[in-house]
Amino acid sequence: MKRNLLLTPGPTQIPPDICAALGRPIIHHRTPQFQENLKEANEGLKYFFQTKSDVLILTSSGTGAMEAAVSNLISAGDKVIAIDGGKFGERWVELCQTFGAKTHVIKVEWGKAVSASQIKEVLDKEKDIKAVFVTASETSTAVTTDIKAVADVVRKTNAVLVVDAISALGIIDMQMDAWGVDVVVSAGHKGFMLPPGVAFLAANDKAFKLINECKTPRYYFDLKVAKDAAAKTDTPYTPAIGIVIALVESLRSMKSIGREKLFAQYARLAQGTKEAAYALGLSIFTDKSCQSNVLTAINLPAGIDGEKLVKTMRDTYGISVAGGQDKIKGKIIRIGHMGCIDEFDILTCLSCFEKVLNEMGYKFNLGAGVAAAQKFFNQ
Amino acid sequence: MKRNLLLTPGPTQIPPDICAALGRPIIHHRTPQFQENLKEANEGLKYFFQTKSDVLILTSSGTGAMEAAVSNLISAGDKVIAIDGGKFGERWVELCQTFGAKTHVIKVEWGKAVSASQIKEVLDKEKDIKAVFVTASETSTAVTTDIKAVADVVRKTNAVLVVDAISALGIIDMQMDAWGVDVVVSAGHKGFMLPPGVAFLAANDKAFKLINECKTPRYYFDLKVAKDAAAKTDTPYTPAIGIVIALVESLRSMKSIGREKLFAQYARLAQGTKEAAYALGLSIFTDKSCQSNVLTAINLPAGIDGEKLVKTMRDTYGISVAGGQDKIKGKIIRIGHMGCIDEFDILTCLSCFEKVLNEMGYKFNLGAGVAAAQKFFNQ
Secondary structure, eight states: OOOOOSSSSSOOOOOHHHHHHHSSSOOOSSHHHHHHHHHHHHHHHHHHOOOOOOOEESSSOOHHHHHHHHHHHHHHEEEEEEEESSSHHHHHHHHHHTTEEEEEEEEEOTOOOOOOHHHHHHHHHHHEEEEEEEEEETTTTTEOOOOOHHHHHTTTTTOOEEEOTTTTTTTTTOOOHHOOOOOEEEEETTTTTTOOEEEEEEOOOHHHHHHHOHHHHHHHTTTTHHHHHHHHHHOOOOOOOOHHOOOHHHHHHHHHHHHHHHHHHHHHHHHHHHHHHHHTOOSSSOOOGGOOSSSEEEOTTTOOOHHHHHHHHHHHTOOEEEEEEEHHGTTTEEEEEEEEHHHHHHHHHHHHHHHHHHTTTOOOOHHHHHHHHHHHHHH | OOEEESSSSSSSSOOHHHHHTSSSOOOOSSSSSHHHHHHHHHHHHHHHHHHOEEEEEEEEEEHHHHHHHHHHHHOOTEEEEEEEEEEEHHHHHHHHHHHHHHEEEEEEEETTTOOOOHHHHHHHEEEEEEEEEEEEEEEETTTTOOOOHHHHHHHHHHHHEEOOTTTTTTTSOOHHHHOOOEEEEETTTTTTTOOOOOEEEEEEEHHHHHOOOOOOSSSOOOOOHHHHHHHHHHSSSSOOOHHHHHHHHHHHHHHHHHHHHHHHHHHHHHHHHHHHHTTTTTOOOSGGGBSSEEEEEEEOOTOOOOOHHHHHHHHTTTTEEEEEEETTTTTTTEEEOOOSSSHHHHHHHHHHHHHHHTTTTTOTTTTTHHHHHHHHOOO
16 A cells, blocks of 8 residues: 655656556567657657757667767777766766776766866867766756756867766757757656666767777677668667657657656756755755756755665655765755656655654654745745 | 467567566665565576576666677687577677687588587687687577587586577576586576566676686676676666566566476477478478477478568568578578467467468468367377
8 A cells, every 4th residue: 555656866657658558568679560669769759859860779778878878989098088976977987997098087076067167178188089978967966067068168179078868858958969969878767757778879970970980899789780770760689679669658748748848847846846945944965056957955954864764755655765875875865856747746755755854853844845845836 | 459479589478467567667776675576586587597696687688698798708819619500699709709709600501500519629629719609599590509518518628608598598498507508698588578678697607707807898788797786686777677577477477387397388389380380381491400499490382472471470460470581581480489378379370371371372281280280289
């Protein structure tokens, strides 16, 4: 009888019609029937990537698409810039180093975003940077980077800009072509409301010039092969058929709402969550200049064990949120605003958060958080 | 109103209870709740791999697990042997060459299997072979290789034996530990009746010695990282949660039947299919010495366009089988015996095969194939 409400920063809740699609009997992938799905999925993804380039569908988690970007662009010894302001920025750094790049790491304080001028400074100094790796929405810190500003800087150079938009796509604006982003990676289990198993990658001509020259050995994630297959509405290897079919469903319903309405809805959920935090006497972990609409990271009161709080919310009350990682482990909670959730889900989550804070001995005006969020939602 | 019967060599049909599991709401993966699933999945997989080693669960198609084997074992310049007797043997060769191995290719005529003595000959001549890559069940040619005999040869050397058992596991016997196979790769969408999206890899200590020394850059498929995570009942990156949960269901029902009974059942389905082919005046593509129980490849009569036949069976009657690839395109059909199918499915498929052969003008005793299979099934 326990609730199962998922407000984690991925995977996100799966709406009933997508669950139903996942539960359907399977079809074979080398058929015109599956090709129709691939074609529609590609069109829908282009709409959210805001690109004319093909969006390649990979069978992997988001990290697989990140590896694809690095291993297809970077040959050993190439110079790159990687921004490290959280767990997923760290992953860019690790990937670049694994594949032998001379990696100029721009370390960013957790909770803050890199600025375009920080990147420009390095690009001005180092003339032969091949690629810049950035995270659009860093879920470990709830930071959003101003990708438009970063792209304005990078596109004036020979470097390609590679953006991890895994938790950004479909939730916040990400104009690949208009802003001049060269490679965008994403995945199905955040904004697209699918179970994990598919990742997406789009690369423009500037990027494919590098990809075609790249000497790093790769096979499963070879983007030239994937692009050739996509041109024939196919995939090089067996795709995650069931998830791709469900993707078609999710893209249909997301497109029927429209990009801008979705972005506005998530911004609203994020703002309501913040209002609740303030009303509870709590502050937001993320710097005001770069707070994300993808999720909200709330600083917990001193003396409250965040690990225990998250565990109680999940195991006693069936409401899943995330705690902090590494240096902020136990010190924050992160409430996701992605995918299939509405203001009532946020209110439910906040009331559970208040309940457990209260049980754990935090002194506050019980109900203040929910009331503040409600007030905001009904403005 | 059209039937959707899948007798292709993967993906295979998904039983209703597994469909239902796939359609359930998702849970988060970094929870004790998901860990219970991972733990049970690992135990069940060990039973079918017949190994004490951990079976690592990767989020990818089978090719991803094949790449993991190559990129974790082989450093550029290493000498390897790869057996190429069909499309999947070719894939081993391509992978080995991509990752810079000096690849001794043993070319095997399509429809025949490599013999242990052919491999021994090369191992005797070349003293520093690092690994031997073999395909247990080559679905392009319906060939089964005698892995036990191959292992008897390879385990006396320093080379590790790597077996692609993607379409073999759960269908034919594959005794990893008892036979001395060092690495076995498989995937979810063949014998395990899952939608594509997960692959499996088990490696013993002999293999991990090589893996630990290997210099090839890898990240997403880094088996050391995957092994460390598995030791904590975890995965390095977001797993295909929904498919792993469905895997638990499929392993439960498969274990409740038992390995040997499953192997016997598939052998029976294969034999019944062959009896039908003979009764229709047709021959089996695969050499008698190495015919697979995983699928049956039937030579089509001269003048019958196999591409058209497969298309008609699927698009007009809703029954999916596979045609031939490359040099035997249009010349054979391949009927799968994997996963959730029984003798009545085989009879349905055979009656459809007869129907379309008849429509296409092949002269034969209509009903003879079904009758022969029926007779065999009722012996």
